[in-house]
Amino acid sequence: MRGEYCVGGASFLSFVALLLLIFVHVGQINTSLVPHGIAMAKVDTSGFGQSLSKAILDPVQGLYTTNYTSPLGERNGMRQIYEFGLYSYCAYVNSTAGTCTNHTIADKFEPYIAMTSDMLANYTQFSDTMFANTTFINSSYLAYNSRVAYYFILIGTIFATIALFTGVARRALLFFISTASSIMAALFILIGAAIWTAIVKKCEGVNTMDISQLDGGIISGIIVSYGNGIYLAWAAFACLAAATVPYMVSCCTFRG
Numbered sequence: 001m002r003g004e005y006c007v008g009g010a011s012f013l014s015f016v017a018l019l020l021l022i023f024v025h026v027g028q029i030n031t032s033l034v035p036h037g038i039a040m041a042k043v044d045t046s047g048f049g050q051s052l053s054k055a056i057l058d059p060v061q062g063l064y065t066t067n068y069t070s071p072l073g074e075r076n077g078m079r080q081i082y083e084f085g086l087y088s089y090c091a092y093v094n095s096t097a098g099t100c101t102n103h104t105i106a107d108k109f110e111p112y113i114a115m116t117s118d119m120l121a122n123y124t125q126f127s128d129t130m131f132a133n134t135t136f137i138n139s140s141y142l143a144y145n146s147r148v149a150y151y152f153i154l155i156g157t158i159f160a161t162i163a164l165f166t167g168v169a170r171r172a173l174l175f176f177i178s179t180a181s182s183i184m185a186a187l188f189i190l191i192g193a194a195i196w197t198a199i200v201k202k203c204e205g206v207n208t209m210d211i212s213q214l215d216g217g218i219i220s221g222i223i224v225s226y227g228n229g230i231y232l233a234w235a236a237f238a239c240l241a242a243a244t245v246p247y248m249v250s251c252c253t254f255r256g
Contacts, residue, residue, distance in 0.1 A: 010246035014164040017239035020232045021157045027229045028085030031098050039083035039227030041200045043111045046080045047221030054218050055211050068097035073117040082114050086150050109146035110139040130211040135202040142199055149195035156188030179247040186240035193233035200226050
């Protein structure tokens with residue numbers, strides 16, 4: 001019975017990890033309830049208009065759009081909130097109404113490009129100057145690292161699937177495969193989650209950034225924050241790391 005408990009416990013943890021990873025993958029693929037609620041990173045631009053107006057000493061008009069069906073990236077007006085997933089990002093004019101980009105494998109995390117591609121061109125020149133030399137505007141760095149993180153998470157998901165399905169059969173070889181797969185899955189998810197955590201953390205510097213070119217004291221009005229997809233990835237890592245112990249016990253003690 002002790003061996004059965006080990007196998008059952010490991011299988012349960014692997015199942016939970018795989019379920020969490022599935023949620024990570026579906027984040028922001030569309031605006032329906034579940035995908036809308038999951039993102040790797042969030043950018044709230046609702047305060048940027050007021051901050052920009054103060055910084056350039058001129059009223060800002062036409063910066064935002066209220067038409068949530070308007071295509072993204074065509075300078076039709078910024079949205080209030082941008083949320084980024086692994087395959088696309090979505091932008092919302094309020095907490096619920098928004099639209100998403102086309103799905104792309106290993107979609108790049110480029111929050112500044114997403115924001116300015118919706119912005120009227122005459123305001124982009126100001127924002128380029130304000131955010132120069134920041135991680136937030138460094139799209140090549142963010143894009144590269146987010147793509148690398150995606151592949152780590154994808155490979156980790158594949159290993160987690162192998163661990164789950166090989167761990168249910170009572171065979172010594174399959175227990176070995178499930179143990180090795182669980183270890184590899186935990187390692188890859190750890191690296192992917194750590195990369196996403198690091199790049200979002202670096203972007204958070206814009207939250208308290210002074211964008212005034214004169215007297216100072218004008219905060220950007222942009223808030224970058226972790227999405228719950230990152231927390232789900234860390235939870236999946238914890239489950240997979242915990243599953244390696246009972247898998248290893250089953251591998252080392254099973255005779256059959």
